[in-house]
Every structure is written in C-alpha cells, then in structure tokens.
Amino acid sequence: MAAALAGVQVGAAIVATRFVIDQTGPASLGMMRYLIGALFLLPFVLASRNLRFARRDLVPIALLGIVQFGVTIVCLNFGLRYVPSARAALILATFPLLVMLLAALWGRERMTGTKSFGVTLTVLGVAVALGERALTAETTPSEWIGAVAVFLAALFGAGCSVLYRPYLRRYSTLPIGFFAMTASVMFLAASAWFEGMFTRPLHITATGWVAVGFIGISSGVGYFLWLWALNHTTPTRVTVFLGLSPVTAAILGAVLLGETVTPATLGGLGFILIGLWLTQRPATLPDDLTTEPPTLAEIRHEDGTRRPPMPPPT
Structure with a gap:
C-alpha cells in the first residue's frame, strides 16, 4: 500500500x-x-529523536540524497520543459526494469521469470494506456534532449533505490529521508543560484505557488512511504508500483485539464494491475541473494570472519 501511494504521488x-x-x-x-518537503518532515524527525548516523555512513547517505533528489529532479524538471507529460511518463515507466536489472547486476536481488514477466506487463500497460497520445506528436530535436534527460532521471533514481537498502537496515526510515533530502537542498540551492533564483524576482503566480506547495508536501510524504516500502520488500516490488504514476497523471489530466480518458487508458490499467499482482506473488526462494556488502570494519577482524555490522550510535 505504501508503494502504491508513492506511485500515485x-x-x-x-x-x-x-x-x-x-x-x-x-x-x-x-x-x-x-x-x-524537509520542513514538513522536520517535526516528525525531532519527535523521533533518532538522527544520529555512524560517521562512515554520512557521506554515502548524503551523496545518495544529492543524486536522488538533486540530480534526478533537475533532469526530470528539465525534461518536462520539452517533453509532453505522456511521453515523459512512458520513459519513466522503464524505472522498474532499470531497478530490476541493476539489482540483479549488483547481486541484490534474484531474478525470476514471473517477476520479469510481471514488470514487463506493467511497462506494457503504461505503453498501452498512454502510447496513442505520446507517440502521435512529431518529435523535435529539443524533445529528444528532454527525453534523454527524463531517462537519466529514471536511471539515477533506479540506482539510488537499490543502493539505499543497506542503510535502511541500519537506521530508521524517517531520519534517512530527512538527512538525504536536506543534503540535496544545499546542492540544489547552489544550482538555483546560477538560475538567478536569489538575484532576480520570482515570477510565480498564486496558482503556481499552490502547485509548488503541493509538490513539496506530497514529496515529503511520498518519499517517506517510498523508503518505508523499500525497507520492507525488494526494490523491484516497490518500484513496479511506479506504473501507477503515469496512469494517475492521465486521470488527473482528464479531471483538471479536460483531457479524454480513452479505452486504451483503461486497458493499460488492466495490464498494470496484472503486472503488480505477478510481482507481489511470493517466491519459493528468497528474493535477496545478499543483504549488503561487508564494511571495512567487518573485513578487518583478526580471525578473518564476517561479523554483523556495528549498530548505529544511540
């Protein structure tokens, strides 16, 4: 349910x-x-009183946050300037496949035929739902640049989804999300300076500020749900629910912008639901081949044996 809500968000x-x-x-x-998003999460983080990390994990978590929130969102926002929403949604639909491939490549998740088929059906469902709208417009060079930017956003996000999991097993979900988000804000602030955000007046309408507020608050809630789901199941099973996001975009576009919901949209939703069901079926063997790579402290034990990682400071 948490992953599904994050996909809708x-x-x-x-x-x-x-x-x-x-x-x-x-x-x-x-x-x-x-x-x-970070300010929205701050009261909950302070209430938890659990925002301490081992020193060796500070830089990796901060870098993951910068890539996940900073680099990824800049690529996505840049791409949405040139790519129609439907086409961007189709590109983002490759996210579950990218996660599945990266998780298998890095030995974090076991590939099964059923899981692969379920993810493929989910992507096919998105293509059926949005393909007739996304593929009819003539593609311009700027749209190709935007498409590459959106794909890079999907690739960076997929890599972070796989790499987060060892840290989610050491620490609580909320502090990681807040710390990573805060690190990205500092990175994005430097980038925003070059865009003139702090040197020129902002020209955002009242409705635009409402949209910005919605994006920020929903991102805080959605990312907490996302990390919570990653901590309770495999990366592929979580990210496959992103197949709900483009369908959500199509439905909201119809409600808010007067766009038509076609039979293809409903048919694509059927493929997505079947794909989600297949990826959630329990396997006879565990999905994870490895939990996390050994840390330097583990490797250096005198007897040469691996030990469980040291618990974080309390």
Missing part, C-alpha cells in the same frame, strides 16, 4: 510540475520542492 507531482515549470528553473523548483 509521483503521477500527481508530474502534473503539478508540468503546470509550474515554465514559471521557474529546474533547479529552483527542485530546491523549493525539497525544502518544503
């Missing part, structure tokens, strides 16, 4: 981003998005 954020992106820069919007 991504679709809603795409629609809101598409609405407001022409009023600000990609990095500026990203900074506002995650600054609001």
Whole structure:
C-alpha cells in the first residue's frame, strides 16, 4: 500500500510540475520542492529523536540524497520543459526494469521469470494506456534532449533505490529521508543560484505557488512511504508500483485539464494491475541473494570472519 501511494504521488507531482515549470528553473523548483518537503518532515524527525548516523555512513547517505533528489529532479524538471507529460511518463515507466536489472547486476536481488514477466506487463500497460497520445506528436530535436534527460532521471533514481537498502537496515526510515533530502537542498540551492533564483524576482503566480506547495508536501510524504516500502520488500516490488504514476497523471489530466480518458487508458490499467499482482506473488526462494556488502570494519577482524555490522550510535 505504501508503494502504491508513492506511485500515485509521483503521477500527481508530474502534473503539478508540468503546470509550474515554465514559471521557474529546474533547479529552483527542485530546491523549493525539497525544502518544503524537509520542513514538513522536520517535526516528525525531532519527535523521533533518532538522527544520529555512524560517521562512515554520512557521506554515502548524503551523496545518495544529492543524486536522488538533486540530480534526478533537475533532469526530470528539465525534461518536462520539452517533453509532453505522456511521453515523459512512458520513459519513466522503464524505472522498474532499470531497478530490476541493476539489482540483479549488483547481486541484490534474484531474478525470476514471473517477476520479469510481471514488470514487463506493467511497462506494457503504461505503453498501452498512454502510447496513442505520446507517440502521435512529431518529435523535435529539443524533445529528444528532454527525453534523454527524463531517462537519466529514471536511471539515477533506479540506482539510488537499490543502493539505499543497506542503510535502511541500519537506521530508521524517517531520519534517512530527512538527512538525504536536506543534503540535496544545499546542492540544489547552489544550482538555483546560477538560475538567478536569489538575484532576480520570482515570477510565480498564486496558482503556481499552490502547485509548488503541493509538490513539496506530497514529496515529503511520498518519499517517506517510498523508503518505508523499500525497507520492507525488494526494490523491484516497490518500484513496479511506479506504473501507477503515469496512469494517475492521465486521470488527473482528464479531471483538471479536460483531457479524454480513452479505452486504451483503461486497458493499460488492466495490464498494470496484472503486472503488480505477478510481482507481489511470493517466491519459493528468497528474493535477496545478499543483504549488503561487508564494511571495512567487518573485513578487518583478526580471525578473518564476517561479523554483523556495528549498530548505529544511540
């Protein structure tokens, strides 16, 4: 359920981003998005009183946050300037496949025929639902640049989804999300400076600010749900629910922008639901081949044996 809600949140954020992106820069919007998201999470983090990490993990978690929230969102926001929402959604639909391939390549997850077929059906469902709208418009060179940017966003996000899991097993979900998001805000603030966010007046309408606020708050909630889901199941099973995001974008586009929901959209949703069901079926063997690579402290035990990682400071 948490992964499904996160998938819906991504679709809603795409629609809101598409609405407001022409009023600000990609990095500026990203900074506002995650600054609001971090401030929204701050009271819950303070209430938990659990924001301490081992020193060796500070830099990796911060770098993952910068890539996940900073680089990824700049690529996505930049791409949405040139790529129609439907086409961007089709590109983002490769996210589960990228996660599955990277997780298998890095030895974090076992590939099964059923899981592969389920992910493929999910991507096929998105293609059926949005393909007739996404593939009819003539593609311009700028749209190709935007398409590459959106694909890079999917690739970076997929890599982070796989690499987060060892840290999610050491620490609570909420502190990791807050720390990673805060690290990305500092990175995005530097990028926003070059866009002139701090040197020129902002030209965002009242409705645009509502969209920015929605994007920020929903990102804080959605990312907490995302990390919680990653901590309770495999990366592929979580990210496959992103297949719900483009369908959500299509439905919201129909409600808010007067776009038509076609039979292809409903048919694609059927493929997505079947694919989600297949990926959630329990396997006879565990999905994870490895839990996490050994740390330097583990390797250096005198007897040469691996030991469980040291618990984080309390």
